[in-house]
Amino acid sequence: xxxxxxxxxxxxxxxxxxxxxxxxxxxxxxxxxxxxxxxxxxxxxxxxxxxxxxxxxxxxxxxxxxxxxxxxxxxxxxxxxxxxxxxxxxxxxxxxxxxxxxxxxx
Amino acid sequence: xxxxxxxxxxxxxxxxxxxxxxxxxxxxxxxxxxxxxxxxxxxxxxxxxxxxxxxxxxxxxxxxxxxxxxxxxxxxxxxxxxxxxxxxxxxxxxxxxxxxxxxxxxxxxxxxxxxxxxxxxxxxxxxxxxxxxxxxxxxxxxxxxxxxxxxxxxxxxxxxxxxxxxxxxxxxxxxxxxxxxxxxxxxxxxxxxxxxxxxxxxxxxxx
Numbered sequence: 001x002x003x004x005x006x007x008x009x010x011x012x013x014x015x016x017x018x019x020x021x022x023x024x025x026x027x028x029x030x031x032x033x034x035x036x037x038x039x040x041x042x043x044x045x046x047x048x049x050x051x052x053x054x055x056x057x058x059x060x061x062x063x064x065x066x067x068x069x070x071x072x073x074x075x076x077x078x079x080x081x082x083x084x085x086x087x088x089x090x091x092x093x094x095x096x097x098x099x100x101x102x103x104x105x106x
Numbered sequence: 107x108x109x110x111x112x113x114x115x116x117x118x119x120x121x122x123x124x125x126x127x128x129x130x131x132x133x134x135x136x137x138x139x140x141x142x143x144x145x146x147x148x149x150x151x152x153x154x155x156x157x158x159x160x161x162x163x164x165x166x167x168x169x170x171x172x173x174x175x176x177x178x179x180x181x182x183x184x185x186x187x188x189x190x191x192x193x194x195x196x197x198x199x200x201x202x203x204x205x206x207x208x209x210x211x212x213x214x215x216x217x218x219x220x221x222x223x224x225x226x227x228x229x230x231x232x233x234x235x236x237x238x239x240x241x242x243x244x245x246x247x248x249x250x251x252x253x254x255x256x257x258x259x260x261x262x263x264x265x266x267x268x269x270x271x272x273x274x275x276x277x278x279x280x281x282x283x284x285x286x287x288x289x290x291x292x293x294x295x296x297x298x299x300x301x302x303x304x305x306x307x308x309x310x311x312x313x
Binding site: 013021024025038039041049052053056059063067071072081085088092097100104 | 134138147148151153184192195301308311
């Protein structure tokens, strides 16, 4: 009795793992598409110079969000502390970039 | 020492990497480390952005950079990120052999990435005479991209070490956190690369 019950839990967990893996494959596909878009924009030069850099930064940010939230599981439960660490790091990173930008071009 | 016995489907927790206190601490510790790494790389990126036009009469980024090679490197590293996710999927299904196999593929993709990066640097040095000492742009470029390459090298060494060390042990609650923290680190290397190819190569071609 107990054994069949744990088998059921196992099967349920396996199914869940499989669904998770499918989500990973979809995010991988999207990341590839975002990468191709970024390279095509630059290689063909179809976009106005003023817009290219903000667009590239946005494409990179979306791709990194997929990496963090899906590949690194930040969307899952129990990731409050990792999110705090990373957003703390991103905040520090923005301050660093702003600081270096200001002393270079002010 | 029950925690070193190999796992079987009956005793396996859903998240073997976080089932022990040590595993939980390793998990948090690695994220703490990644938060610090973010700031470290931000300072290198900031320096690069500030100095990228200070070429001192040497070759500029537009002249040197080739998008084809960088695109191949990007795809290699992105795919290695997927294969390490796939390895962690096998870990959750307690398939140790498949996990080792896909981590092996991850390592090979990482090595090919590294090979292309070394080829790229050699190409800049021999064909353009562009070295670390050529200009402020040269120093900033090799520091930033080389530091990322150094992270890839360290990651491959880490991966080979845990793969060989645990080859005969099988998966257990003691080594599952070691594999999982490696996979997080490896994804983070890919995160940094996304900004490297965007800021260094793509923006270097535009501006």
